[in-house]
Amino acid sequence: MAFKKLKPATIAARAAGSTDAASAGVVPGIHLATTYMRGSDNALIRDDNQYGRDQNDTVRQAEEVLRQLEGAAATRLFPSGMAAIAALFRTIPNGGRVVVQSGIYWGATAWIRDFCARRGVALTEVEATDLAELTAACAEPADLVWIEVPSNPWLRVVDIAAAAALARQAGALLAVDATAATPVLMHPLALGADMVMHSATKAINGHTDVLAGVLSCADADSAVWQAITADRHDAGAILGPFEAWLLLRGMRTLPLRLERMCASAQAVAAFLQRHPGVEDVFYPGLQSHPGHDIATQQMTGGCGYLMSVLIRGGREVALAVAGRLELFHRATSLGGVESLIEHRHTVESDTGIPENLLRLSIGIEDVDDLIADLDQALNG
Ligand SMILES: *Cc1c(COP(=O)(O)O)cnc(C)c1O
Numbered sequence: 001m002a003f004k005k006l007k008p009a010t011i012a013a014r015a016a017g018s019t020d021a022a023s024a025g026v027v028p029g030i031h032l033a034t035t036y037m038r039g040s041d042n043a044l045i046r047d048d049n050q051y052g053r054d055q056n057d058t059v060r061q062a063e064e065v066l067r068q069l070e071g072a073a074a075t076r077l078f079p080s081g082m083a084a085i086a087a088l089f090r091t092i093p094n095g096g097r098v099v100v101q102s103g104i105y106w107g108a109t110a111w112i113r114d115f116c117a118r119r120g121v122a123l124t125e126v127e128a129t130d131l132a133e134l135t136a137a138c139a140e141p142a143d144l145v146w147i148e149v150p151s152n153p154w155l156r157v158v159d160i161a162a163a164a165a166l167a168r169q170a171g172a173l174l175a176v177d178a179t180a181a182t183p184v185l186m187h188p189l190a191l192g193a194d195m196v197m198h199s200a201t202k203a204i205n206g207h208t209d210v211l212a213g214v215l216s217c218a219d220a221d222s223a224v225w226q227a228i229t230a231d232r233h234d235a236g237a238i239l240g241p242f243e244a245w246l247l248l249r250g251m252r253t254l255p256l257r258l259e260r261m262c263a264s265a266q267a268v269a270a271f272l273q274r275h276p277g278v279e280d281v282f283y284p285g286l287q288s289h290p291g292h293d294i295a296t297q298q299m300t301g302g303c304g305y306l307m308s309v310l311i312r313g314g315r316e317v318a319l320a321v322a323g324r325l326e327l328f329h330r331a332t333s334l335g336g337v338e339s340l341i342e343h344r345h346t347v348e349s350d351t352g353i354p355e356n357l358l359r360l361s362i363g364i365e366d367v368d369d370l371i372a373d374l375d376q377a378l379n380g
Contacts, residue, residue: 008255012069012255016065029058031241036049036050036051052238053236054236058244061244070189071187072216074229077244079212081213082213086115086237087215088195088197088215091224094120095119095120098116098121098145099170100146102127103151105151128158143173145170147163149186150303152179155282160191176193177198179202195217195224203254204250205250205251206251206336208338210243212243257337257364260364263302264362264364265302266283267371268371269281269283278312278378279356283303284304305361306359308344310357318357318358321378324377325374327365328340328373328374339360341358341360342358343357
């Protein structure tokens, strides 16, 4: 059968066609070899396999699933989301300039600030959902514009196509951290971004048992992509084969999990918005959200699984609500099959996070059970 383009659920369920040729197994094996053989003529038996840093078929199979879902020219996996971010920023020349969205994943902001200070890179932090602010920041030349869509934990939604045009005017690449959207709900490369990054630790793996990060690009021949590829090979920030295999397994249900997670998140957000114990809900699927229109234009199939709420009554009430929950685990991270809740101010106290903010990651449990749990916790 000649399919022009397979749909995401088909790509994912079939792991982009990876099977085990050696055993005829439907499921690929885990390739653990750290080195590969040469023939009697001293030629490599397989040109693309010489040494396990960074040549590994299991890792390549996982990358191929992600590449197809993303619609990318090329994709590379890294041992964590932060390792993927670091691999990209290490391509910025000393003395260069980057424009970075403010109020994003705190681990990225903290690392980028430190990196730029050490390397003499000028850093402009900007509220990138405000296109006037982003335009001003892009008036001077830059090497990279970094945005996070939707942002964590504020769920702000930058207009990616507009940001791409502004980045181009500054001579910069646009890179998007799309962790909260996944490569199923949003395709930043099709909207004009040059690079997409995900923490695959989150919904991509989805089972809260793998740390991984991923970078995908629109142009595999670009100097930046070549530098990222060389850096991973030479500096060795590689994903282990077992983690890659778990990712391959987890991703088979990614589109299916997202269907449930998005539908449940929408229902949970609507419930929370109506509850008198809640001051505000940040979820792009709500019509009242300032990024709703752009989110629904940029995303298909739902607005994701992540949301934040402000609890009426302040810090102690918010902590008490979180403490009464029985189904939501109180833990950091997001995107797993099990729902999580976190009091962000506890881990990020000096960044302007309100003390009554709780961040929720909605899993695949029955939504009635989740809402009942939130209801009893809010009602005290
Ligand atoms: C978790 C996260 C990261 C970092 O990923 P790790 O896999 O934990 O290193 C980056 N960006 C966002 C939006 C995240 O949620």
